Amino acid sequence: MGKKQSEFAYIKNLIDKLPRTGKDVIVGAGDDAGVIKLSEDQYLLATTDALVEGVHFKSTLFRPEEVGRKAVAVNVSDIAAMGGKPTYCMVSLVLPKILDEAYGIKLYDGIIEECKRYNIQIIGGNISSGQELVVDIFMLGKTTQDQMILRSGAKAGNKVLVTGFLGEAAAGLQLLLNPKFNIDNLISKQLTPTPRLKEALVIAKSRLATSMIDISDGLGQDIGHICDSSGVGVKIYEERLPIGSGVEEVAGMMDKDPWELALSGGEDYELCFTVPEKYVEKITSVIKEQIGTQVSVVGEILPKEAGRILVLKNGEIIPLPNSGWDHLEN
């Protein structure tokens, strides 16, 4: 979440150093989750994401229950983006001594509540003391060979789709940081995002998507990961971005264009996926009918050499922004 390009380069260097994995490891480091083949049709998913106080949240803005819920939700989002169902998790906490015991218990209440919501069983964990609060979740999930969706399958000509609305969580954070305004739905998108698990499972079962990722760092950066893994380029249209209601207002307050929040704001936990053109209508209507969630076509996959571009409303073409901004530093 909220990583900068230099961090990605650093992580890529680390991943490149890792020893080659065996045949049982279908996907190693570098996708939303690792994938292990347990048997012909049983694939184990494993992912980890941490919330660090002062980096991913301020404890003055989040209640402890919300920190717990969000820590689970961001991991569910990663499992969902693989076409999987979350199953088990472990919780590793670093709890500063200055927080009272009640804080940790409320945090855990949020973790338990969110796990119940997705039928995830907590099978263990660890607590250490430390100077700053870290909520680190390890999430396991399951999928099948047929339903697994990687970042690497996008083909030139595929359409790029996103669920729901963009920019809301980033706008919500701005409202929390500048409490002159209050737009409830934006603030709750920031505090307690809902991972798109149901939508992901419908997409996985349809077997129509060629690639998928969850939008944690901003669409601009996350579609970039699909481009990296699939060896393709992409064109996104500003006018097609499903910008959440109220986002425009907040963008104005920040003296930014709404598309900046929509593309770079991050933490939307919407799904971005690619689909051959002929299946776009089918997948869009299936999701709408079964769940009620809007899906928007925001662009299309290009050959790699065409690069990654954004077509503004005025027809101007600019490079697709590829960095989320660091929310708590700006």
Place this chain on the structure above:
Amino acid sequence: MGKKQSEFAYIKNLIDKLPRTGKDVIVGAGDDAGVIKLSEDQYLLATTDALVEGVHFKSTLFRPEEVGRKAVAVNVSDIAAMGGKPTYCMVSLVLPKILDEAYGIKLYDGIIEECKRYNIQIIGGNISSGQELVVDIFMLGKTTQDQMILRSGAKAGNKVLVTGFLGEAAAGLQLLLNPKFNIDNLISKQLTPTPRLKEALVIAKSRLATSMIDISDGLGQDIGHICDSSGVGVKIYEERLPIGSGVEEVAGMMDKDPWELALSGGEDYELCFTVPEKYVEKITSVIKEQIGTQVSVVGEILPKEAGRILVLKNGEIIPLPNSGWDHLEN
């Protein structure tokens, strides 16, 4: 590692709040690892343990490679203590910005090196920035129904056995903190402990042990966990404690009895296990023959009402020390 009684009470409160797990979860929170039944004879183990700078190590005393190696080793030790083999892991780092990139890469080198040693595949991870260094490892492993060893099977009359020597890691830490002396084998036990994986697998295959735990917090505290889970008491004999060579010297330097380091020092990563009396000779000689590791009988399991006691060399009986001391605060 190095937890105090108040922390255990706190963790127990949290565990008690967890929703009941399903039938597929053979062991949930509260053992060395969680156990999930994947199929009739395929049990998945999952554990997590973190090293926090300033709590579990000082970066002035540990090279980054050693931090990485130890972070893996302590998790391997947990999997081993279940009678399992480690298979896959994920690495979640919180890296302070003040550490240069090279530090993180060396840390990762240590993680990779230790994983290779045990044939563990790294399948993913996460990196966050933060104020203090946290190396959090999530380790998966496998075992079978027959070979799994829990904390809960100890019976009154069983003998209590430990592999190797006790107190060495704690003595090594004292030498690192007070660099007037240097005893290499003690220091390396602190910096790069070797989990007793081979020994654990021999014990698991023998199917003779009724319970097992790895000694991370000190024998006094860790045998206490077996007593809690098994509903039994225990008697440990000072004269039978396999106190490592050089430990006596360091204990003298600290104005402590050697048994204090052996029972409360922690971080030995030796195995403590219980065995019916008639199998003690067999299991001891099998381990000695196959691996060369010494095993000592240090006491016996009592009925619960007999409590947890230590018999000193002079015949005096005292309560078994049940707290590791906080290494970096004493």
